[in-house]
Amino acid sequence: MLTQHDKPQVAQSEHPLSGRAVQFFCIVTFGLVVPVLIWLAARFTEVDARYVPNTAAGATIAALASWYILDRLRIYAKARQLSYVVPVNLLTFGSAFAAIGLMRAPYSTSLFFGCLLMTMATGYVLTALTRLGNKPQYLIAGGRVSEIPHRGNQIAVTSSAEIEALIDSGSIQGSLVGDLHHDHDDEWERLFAKAALRGIPVYHYRQILELETGQVRIDRLSENVLGSLIPNLPYMALKRTLDVLAVIVLSPLLILLMAIIAIVIKFDSRGSVLFIQDRMGFRGEVFRMVKFRTMRAREVDDDALAQREDAMTRSDDDRITRVGRFLRKVRLDELPQAWNILKGEMSWIGPRPEAISLSEWYEKEIPFYSYRHIVRPGLTGWAQVNQGHVTDLGDANAKLRYDFYYVKNISHWLDMLIALKTIRVVLSGIGAK
Structure with missing residues (x-):
């Protein structure tokens, strides 16, 4: 029988196209071989042999990389593969195209983009067909199984x-899904064991709940589902290096963009261009976070309630300036935090740092709230892309469960998924206040 810490596959599928070997064959055949043959046939009399090897090699690497990335992203909650087929392929093919250009190697633009289009089409069809063949999950009645959001392939069982x-x-x-901490009768206990011996997966409801919601709950410290209070340390060290390298590489673009934004803010409203505020950060240490000012300043009393109310930003907040509303919608007001990243106070991706007054309030009212500080706060994060900006206790509690999911599953693949979701959030403006 699987334990609570085992991870089930997100998409168990019966579809013949779900196997990796079959998908690999389809990507190579329809995404690469077919467009190459069509291109050669269309240009039979004027083919320059120098163009084919470089273009085919670059397209092959890009196509296989995109297929592998999509396959890895699917294990995480809320990873809607269909919506990521296009951006992931654009990322891998764009990188390959740039590499070929930097090497000044001869290539064919038409062949390269033909492979891109066919790979995206093949990936989209494979992903869609795979989703149609998801195996059922038999939800065993009893305990907290009812908390699992219902999906089409889930079957409630009472007998x-x-x-x-x-x-x-x-x-x-x-597979069978049940609350394995519930006091089931002897017949159900025997069936769970029998199913496991027959090779039928048996999952604790919490595993499926996490995969469906993208949230992790900590009910009692003695039952801490995170397993260890220390997240993936090797990746955290690598992540710090990648954060700094990203700031250095992007610095020319960041400096130009921030200069333009600063000028626009200065002309739009009175006050400083930057907004600097103490925030609760890594390991509970206070740091000074910097961002572009998007609101008008106002006098605030010294009492805790007034400070807390001032730290809350609401969708209809009259303090937000015209330019500020746009900057908040597309998240450009966060760009100066690249400085906080260089100083080691923040990361590109992680739980959002809260104002001190809000953080202290949440810590008093929400159990285990301070545990979110075990990783560096970020410009964007799992909670932000799934929930957006929140202030009241109920929403903050839900946000905390998203943060716990990130801490438990922190990896470069989850960070990549968050980055892709962030792009969608920025383009749509969802969750901004």
Whole structure:
């Protein structure tokens, strides 16, 4: 029987196109070989042999990289593969195209973009067909199983005889999901063991709940589902290096963009261009976060309630300036935090740092709130791309569960998924206040 810390696959599929070997064959055949043959046939009399090897090599690397990235992203909650087929392919093919250009190697633009279009089309079809064949999940009644959001492939089960008949006949497809901490009767306990011995996955409800919601709950410290209070340390060290390199590489663009924004803010409203505020950061240490000013200043009393109210930004907040509303919508007001990243106070991706007054309030009211400070705060994060800006306790509690999911699953793949989601959020303006 699987333990609570085992990770089930997100998309168990019966579709014949779900196998990696089959998908690899389809990507190579329809995404690469077919467009190359069409291109050669269309230009048979004027083909320059120098163009084909470089273009084919670059397109092959890009196509296989995009397929592999999409395959890795699918294990995380809320990873809607279909919506990432295009951006991931544009990223990999764009990188390959830039590399070929920098090497000044001869290539064919038409062949390269033909491979890009065919790879995207193939990836989209494979992903769509794979999703159609998801195996069912049999939800065993009892305990907290009812908390799992219902999906089309989930079947509620109340009769142990029904499941036993499926197990004995060998016709059961999919997995069993139950609250393994619930006091089930002896018959259900026997069936869980029987299913596991037959090779049928048996999952604790919490695993499926996390995969469906992208949230992790900590009910009691003795049952800390994070397993360890220290996240992935090797990756955190690598992440710090990547953060600094990203700031250095992007600095010419960042400086130009921030200079333009600073001028616009100065002409739009009175006050400083920058807004500097103490925030709760890594390991609970206070740091001074810098961002572009998007609101008009106002006098605030010294009492805790007034400070807390002032730290809350609402969608109809009359303090927000005209330019500020746009900057907040597209998240450009956060760009100066590249300085905080260089200083090691922040990361590009992580839980958002809260104002001191809000953080202290949340810590008093929400159990384990301070645990989110075990990783560096970020410009964007799992909670931001899934929930947006929040202030009240109920929403803050939900946001905390998103932060816990990030801490538990922190990796370069999850960071890549967050980066892709951030692009979508920036373009749509969802969650801005």
